[in-house]
Amino acid sequence: MTGTAPSLSTGNTAPLLRFETQLLQRSADIEAWFRSQWHKTAPPFYCSVDLRNAGFKLAPVDTNLFPGGFNNLNPEFESLCVQAIQSAVERVCPDAKSLLLVPENHTRNKFYLENVATLFDLIQKAGFHVRIGSVIPDLREPTDLTLEISGRTLHLEPLQRTGNRVHLADFDPCVVLLNNDLSAGIPPILDGVEQQVLPPQALGWHARLKSHHFGFYREVARDFGEVAGIDSWLVDPLFRNCGQINFLKREGEECLVSNVELLLEDIKAKYKQYDIKEEPFVIVKADAGTYGMGVMTVKSVDDVREMNRKARTHMASAKEGRDVTGAIIQEGVYTFETWGPEHHTAEPVVYMIDRFVVGGFYRVNEKRGNQENLNSPGMSFKPLAFESCCSHPDRTLAPDALPNRSYAYGIVARLALLAAAREVAASRMLAKAA
């Protein structure tokens, strides 16, 4: 197999084919439902969703409100991104002329810097004055970075604040676009800013919990199941969560053990219902986002009880050194998509701007198995841009033909987008009430 897209290497793809067929038949109703949902709850500015395709199940495993990786998208869909950015900005600030982009601080990640340059370019092409405001603490003056991969130049300027407005020396933007996930908390310079900040600071990973997101996702998947006429489990990873865990001190271990046990039983029941022969497994992750750190694959309660010191240290580590204080135990979804003659595991990542799917790419990993997390520290993946933009089906082709499989990816990714939209709305309501 050296085709232009990954292939599914599993026997039991019948449920997925039924699912894809159903999506095609009901696409107008599904799209009408999505439209009605966006009227109730505005979509976030942008979002990327990691999916896993087990053949019998297609589900999101991570929803990123501050997506990097725009440089990995197919350049053919650039105009689609441009058009979607125009819609996104118009939704939040119809009069916006200028936009300030606040990226992550890690200027040594050459891939991430390409993402910033691509995002900058897209916003400029969408017709906005755009500049980059950095929150790197020791950045004292404007600095040009020449990018190692593309040779493009990034002009970073230190973010300044006057009263409740952030700005650059001679640039007072209407909108602040965060591409910084605020893992280390909201920097004081961005706290209580009067400009529109997108996505809202409160959704940074310092505060956001995966269990909140997947709680909203569960509701969304149920509603969608009714509209699409499918069992929502086909798109929804089961989960449970534990509030207080300290892996190093072995505090909260019993909560983890009992939840792992209950969740494995629930998955077994579902596997039995659909005659799935694979072995169920769960993923234990830090509930607060961690850039893929602190993730463990578990097949039995013994895996938890027998964690060694090294595994405990791994689970306790999180981005920028925060302790893990809560854990989410999530149904593991096999990745049965593989790429190339050596069947490397491939995981789709779908990108959305506003309510529009604008493409995506596969993370192709040469070293990881089909039960493991492909977005881990030190992980080297090869991005493989989608050929299709995932936004619409092609009825002249089979339900599992590439554009239609991509459309299914786009639908499931938008379910996660809708869950994120409800998360944002809930956080705004909380902020108002506070």
Add this chain to the structure above:
Amino acid sequence: MTGTAPSLSTGNTAPLLRFETQLLQRSADIEAWFRSQWHKTAPPFYCSVDLRNAGFKLAPVDTNLFPGGFNNLNPEFESLCVQAIQSAVERVCPDAKSLLLVPENHTRNKFYLENVATLFDLIQKAGFHVRIGSVIPDLREPTDLTLEISGRTLHLEPLQRTGNRVHLADFDPCVVLLNNDLSAGIPPILDGVEQQVLPPQALGWHARLKSHHFGFYREVARDFGEVAGIDSWLVDPLFRNCGQINFLKREGEECLVSNVELLLEDIKAKYKQYDIKEEPFVIVKADAGTYGMGVMTVKSVDDVREMNRKARTHMASAKEGRDVTGAIIQEGVYTFETWGPEHHTAEPVVYMIDRFVVGGFYRVNEKRGNQENLNSPGMSFKPLAFESCCSHPDRTLAPDALPNRSYAYGIVARLALLAAAREVAASRMLAKAA
């Protein structure tokens, strides 16, 4: 020259290059201005604009609110059309689930039928239930047409009406999309319908006057000239109009002669200002739209005085047999774009859905000269799809590089779109006042 896009074959391209440079430099301000305009006046559902590029001047010569030719667009930009249709429907009817497409009656035009099939497909891909309601008087029952070119099938159903709603046998749409320019007037079945009809029936060619459109365009071009820092003449064809002309009876000839004379003088003054050596000319057209019929190229008042019987009959003919009752005398814009080794004249046509440019094509004509109308009866043009979608510039390239020239086309086409938007708004106000 056998490149992939037409080339400009004229000496005096300096004004255009200055213009293109200016557009690149001011694009963020221009886009902000467009956004502010769309908030004041909603764009029509869709629109195509015929442009002519004289090198020293780039101007619209025809703005079609019921565009055919979607089949001529680059399939690469399909997803852009889909996304734009979603925005367009959402703007007028957020809850719309179903859409009725009403095409022209001429089922023998194999090119037009391809357009209907492409439009149908795009609307379906945008996530709507769509069916085709025909107003062909003798269509008694649903009929399948197999298309000669693509082999696709069109399912035409006779439009029905109950009370103030139009529908098909078992299909009650929220929105009616006209792809029928109503040259013969509003069919009774569509008159006073309670559903949203897009574009509004009142903008059909039975009622629409080119002089109204270009009157609005003149205002738009002036405003744009200030924002872009250019002389609006560079994008605005001068015009005058005569109210009552009967070419066969030679009534109104003096009005025509004097206006041709005044207009030629105005053009000469502009040519002198910009050191343009070409000979000025004007186009005399029926003020009511005519599918390219009744169009005459005039270089002096003598051309009008010496019209022979045949020319008079030609001018008096109009689509579906209506008499010409008014005429517009418009500054002729040379087409200095040519295609291929034989330098065939090429005229760009830009397509828009909602406020988004979604591509276009060149009309390449083997028989017509650079002062003639390329959209004439019996005219055979070869469509040449744009490689670029025209929606955004590329700052890494020269101002006259293909994506940037296309961006300039997209801007001028959107000026015409904005003029059409004001036309629609004015017609709605008139309807309310009536």
